[in-house]
Amino acid sequence: MENGTYVARLEEIADLLQVTGANPFRVRAFQKAARVIDGMAEDLDTVLAEGEVTAVDGIGKSIAEDLRQIRERGSCDLLDELRASLPDGITDLLRVQGLGPKKVKALYEELGIGDLDALEARASEGRIAGLKGFGARTEEKILKEVERLRRTAGRTPLAEAWPHAERLLGLLREVSGVERAEIAGSLRRGRETVGDLDFVVASREPGPVMEAFATDGDVEEVVARGDTKTTIRLSGGLSADVRVVPPEVFGATLHHFTGSKEHNVAIRSRALKRGLRVSEWGVFRRDGEDGGDATDGELVACATEEDIFAAVGLPFIPPELREDRGEIGAAEEDRLPELVTLEDIVADLHMHTTASDGRHSVARMAEAARDRGLKRIAITDHSRSLTVANGLDARRLRAQMEEIDAYNAGDPAVRVLKGLEVDILEDGALDMDDDVLAALDWVVGSVHQWMGQDPQTMTERLLRAIGSGFLHALGHPTGRLVGRRDGFTFDVDAVFDACADAGVALEVNASPWRVDLDDRLIQRALERDRLMLTINTDAHSTAELGQMHFGVRMARRGGCPRSRVVNAQDESP
Ligand SMILES: [Zn+2]
Ligand SMILES: [Zn+2]
Missing domain, CATH: 3.20.20.140 (Metal-dependent hydrolases)
Structure with a gap:
């Protein structure tokens, strides 16, 4: 498990303790332990395994025990109790900028607000402005914040997703039989948030890849495990997919899962005009009329993305430009910018x-x-x-x-x-x-x-x-x-x-x-x-x-x- 996961759990404990009105010294002990772990150069996993965690300044006996439980099962008794004693939506409320545990506590105790919906409803009714320490400006800000959180729901900031992506990519590249492994999706296109992580692997032996992915130390749940595709949910909630394909169709799969959807639609319709069918399984020559399965027809070269673009008569389009914002036209006319590297x-x-x-x-x-x-x-x-x-x-x-x-x-x-x-x-x-x-x-x-x-x-x-x-x-x-x-x-x-x-x-x-x-x-x-x-x-x-x-x-x-x-x-x- 990554140090950041421990930090997140300890911070959650500190926040929830505050919402329940716990002793401030106790809260501070968890906050301090979180800061200490955040600044640690070593892996906490290793320190815990060696049983020396109480030697770390700022981590006492009882927090050390919590950490051991977190290492084993992703949570600890204290966190379970706190979560059970408060509504599920409290964690969302804590993510509202400008609220913080003390204000969340007041909202919960005074107005029974336990989730974003209730927060929004009470704010629209003007009932929050009247609370001590809130006021009309705070209420207005809360409404804006709720809207922002809804807009970004389900997407993880780049800064949080990247360390997971980098580590999992390293893990996949180490698996025996793997010829290539790449990150796909919006992360590869350089977006500032990601929905989930997508990995594409070229190998003739999918088994070991599925095994390595599903048994990774940071997995909270294996959502689906198939012969060539596995989906996991990491601690912290981010999902990750891996797909294994034979090396000769790697380019098509990588292109497909890099997206964007809009770009792919445009490429596919261009391919159809050339008598080709482009999908995650490869590029195929269509024989005659429409219809047929995705893998019908003769396989056209698609081991690399360059092959895919060449098949539809285009030069390589860098992933960052694949948003269907004019990149296909620019590629066609050979006026793609030579992007900074x-x-x-x-x-x-x-x-x-x-x-x-x-x-x-x-x-x-x-x-x-x-x-x-x-x-x-x-x-x-x-x-x-x-x-x-x-x-x-x-x-x-x-x-x-x-x-x-x-x-x-x-x-x-x-x-x-x-x-x-x-x-x-x-x-x-x-x-x-x-x-x-x-x-x-x-x-x-x-x-x-x-x-x-x-x-x-x-x-x-x-x-x-x-x-x-x-x-x-x-x-x-x-x-x-x-x-x-x-x-x-x-x-x-x-x-x-x-x-x-x-x-x-x-x-x-x-x-x-x-x-x-x-x-x-x-x-x-x-x-x-x-x-x-x-x-x-x-x-x-x-x-x-x-x-x-x-x-x-x-x-x-x-x-x-x-x-x-x-x-x-x-x-x-
Ligand atoms: Zn600066
Ligand atoms: Zn600055």
């Missing part, structure tokens, strides 16, 4: 160090960046008004600039640019002295506070910041958090035009929680010839420098070529 990225221009809320020093970040093949990085810690992140004032920033100069003067792993992620304040002013900003190599301007402004105020605020002449990039431009918070709204055209005029690049923030800008906005940005993008990890640790691929995929979904990415150019910055 991870290998094109030579610099990472947004990251944090221990000076603000990052976990590693300038030198450690530089070494890790070199190990990932980068040539340059920009250190962009937070500015002073972001006190929760220990933001830098002018004095501390100047000290860091000297540190970076000294580092570059030595034998640097990569060239380090002196930068800052400066907060764009409520009125659009920048949270740093002009003379210091002018002395920096790279300034990212970001909105982290006052995010609830109306669109007009937000637009004016952004325009003022862009017009300051100090910014090189606009960081995570909409502020969205996938599955948690919608981005704020502003006049996109006005802001993008201003960025193009001022030479300010728009960031595609590669954190899987953000991937901001999204594909649609990237497409809109690219319509302006002079507007550049910059894809950055916003890493808060050396490990997070590995997030770049999420941003690159989102840029590719937006149709972004290398030429439009600032940090894919060999020349500065």
